[in-house]
Amino acid sequence: MNVALLLDVAAGGLLMGGLYALIAVGLNLQYGLMRVLNVAHGEFLMIGGYLTYMLHVHLGVNPLVSILVSGPVVFAGGMGIHALLFRGLLRLKRTQEELEANSLLISFGLLFILQNAALLLWSADIKGYQYLDRPLHVLGAVFPTNRVVAFGVAAMVTALLFVFLKGTLAGTTVRALMQDPVGARLMGVKVPRVHGLCFGLGVGLAAVTGSLVSMLFELTPFIGLPYTITALVVVILGGLGSVTGSLLGGLILGVLESLGVHFTAPDLRMVISYGVLALILVLRPYGLFNPLAPRPGQASQA
Amino acid sequence: MATTLDRRTFLKVAGGGVAAAALFPRIGRAQATPVRIGFTLSATGPYSVGAGITQGPNYHLWVEQVNAKGGLLVRGQGRRPVQLIHHDDRSEIETAVRLYEKLITEDKVDLLLPPWGTAMNFAVAPVANKHGYPLIGPTVGSMKLYELNLPYFYAVLAQPDSMMRALAEFLKDLRSQARINKVAVIHVADLFGLEHQAALMPLLREAGFDVVEAKSYPLGVKDLSDLLKSIKAKGAEVFIALSYPPDTILATTQAKAVDFNPAVFYGAVGTAFPFFRDRFKASAEGVFGIGAWNPKVPYPGAKEYFDAHVRKWQKEPDRWASAFTYATLQILEQAVGQVSLDRARIKSYLDATEFSTVVGPIRFTRGLNRATPGMVGQWQKGEFEVVWPRDRATARPIFPKPAWQ
């Protein structure tokens, strides 16, 4: 067995894992916080990708700079969509199950609408551009330059998110709401507003991931769903509501996928993902890093 | 802004079929009832890329041309306008089957055009056959289809056996010029990929090539870089991807990004797309692809077809199956003009006639066009040249492949 090649493959997986982490963190902000399973999450990635594509190809904007547009635009759009579609649900919700079921339906509708809108706007043709697609030689291994750059940006965005979540009162509020909604409401937290913020943040992060993905892969209006599924696997792997968990989960899944594919075949990539998911659900249903996993002697959370 | 753009695009898309119909009061003048032709194409899903480049534009172009002439000449009835009835099969095979059944039994269309892709045709052909509708597939590469014994089904492309034999012969020829021995073959896990792979592997072994990797990947694959890295590590000098358009692009992008530059880089469906050249620019130089056609080929109407396509769509046709699609329509037009819309008689006519088309002469032997050999094309300075077989070549091959740019 060629150890150098193995390390090379693992490192390649790690680079992809950085993107998985970013999109999963975004999904976790929504699902971990509101139990709104947004199956249209990946569509926002797709939209971010197209925004970057258009800015780059038509206006010559550097794809990395375009993130400053795609992120905020989709963030604002996400807040709007939340106010329009999900806010009422949250207000009317009577049981958690009801909320989960209804939000699933709504986000399915959203997926359909966004996909078709993209189809009308951008057609089904493959769209892509070349950016930093030269090989980068690091210690004898070869990586696509754009993947290394994408990973770096993903890491930076994640670091910023961490500063927000851990270092600001607003971020602390988000974490508090994830951990105990009743407690948060009793502190005077305006829940719908924070939900809206998190929805916007979540899809904004998806859009940023999409901008990065557009540097690496071609775009079609249908690229979203597989990323949603990957994000879901990562969220469950890392633990609902655990941002750190999603980060590590993304990296782990990236490496596992790459090694798995290396030893088997690309056919099995999804099987590997689902295998990881099944294993986690059986062995650690609360995920690897969930701070809310029940501990002995602690009251269960609402 | 979004609204107007939405609406405009929407009208363009939704109006495709309507537009053709709308022409008819002006041009068809008389009371002539339209000839109704039905089909499905994938507007969404993994097949939509190929369908939207290779088939859709040519169907619509042909209808426009026919209607501009006053309609489709139907023997004994003069010219009748053509009306298209078409649906999105969403790249779902069951949906396509259901829609074709509907087109036949409910819409009672006069003629059918095929959907895009081998697997789709495989599923739809028996339906058309059962109801006695001739179906001339422009995007079908499968011998299995012929084992089904469907007399009403025809295919114009060179089939996996001859296509892969051409590739193997070509590789042997190249080997006489420079050392190439290690071959890696990847294929999409779809009827198209499976059959081509099955046809190619024995030929490679027979020819004494060392196959260092042979793997499949799923339709809609997201990432091939790990696979390409290990292929590179195994020292492959020939890389063959029996791929569909999205994965052809993916494999090329990623081969370039991991600095895998074999002496022969061959992709299947999608390589011949102008999009490929535009996407990879100078890096497209020297990439080989399955099948080939370009406006320089010496067949009547080839250049005119190319120009008409560019005029109508502001984009070039792809350099393989687009022209074959157009050829199927030429064949159909000729048949209807000679024998009317009687589908059994159309079939007999197809069986017995040699057609002159933009891809050269076509003649069906038990449904297969054996008049067109398997071919290999190569991007050279922005044109997809026919480089194999020699007697069809429009240019000499560039070998070994130059470095990625």
Add this chain to the structure above:
Amino acid sequence: MSVGVAAGQPLTDSAGPLLEVGGLQAEYGDIPVLWDLSLTVRAGEILALVGANGAGKTTLLRVLSGLLEGFLKVRRGTIRLRGQALKGLDPAEIVARGIAHVPEGRHLFPGLTVLENLKLGGYMRLARADRRASLEQVFETLPLLRDRWRQLAGTLSGGEQQLLAIGRALMQRPTLLMLDEPSLGLAPRLVAMVFELVGRIRAGGVTVLLVEQNVRQALALADRGYVLEAGRIVLEGRGGELLEHPKVKRAYLGL
């Protein structure tokens, strides 16, 4: 020692009711849990609300703080804080009007540190300096929290968690502090400490509505009390009087 002084409220009994609940009926789905319930809380007092399991004490507090989740609905009745209607307001608005609620089960943020939990208590205080002053006061009242400020709330002992929950509520500088069974599950030494703390909080000028199953200690500390049974107020009186009431003795004190 002073504890978060409420905004300029007179401490006298005679100052009129701080909180007035009249004819309240609340239901889970269609099942009524509170029946025509009326009570008053006077400014500056400790009011004890006692009753058996399932009597509706927690439900009442949830209604008062606007935590109408799931199937809980208020069918009729009025709730007034210093004459202003509270019914139908959102918890955030009720908190803003000075009612703090330490809920059953505490509802701390287990993955947040002690300090972060407290900071969230001061969430409504927009001015940073204001928050810092509150924090200082809470640390003075509960020095233990200062020692453990970096510890995750979920890793505190039960008693410490209860103190943190109270501290977090005090960060809101409430006029009225509602405590739902603060002594539940604590060792006797800690129970005593909690009751002593409640006394100190009132001494600091905060009115306290204390829900307890620890009837003896609650009534001994309280100025007044209500006994709730199956969603209805069945007894009302001064703390000491209730302690002597035969019904209370029988039902709650095991005498």
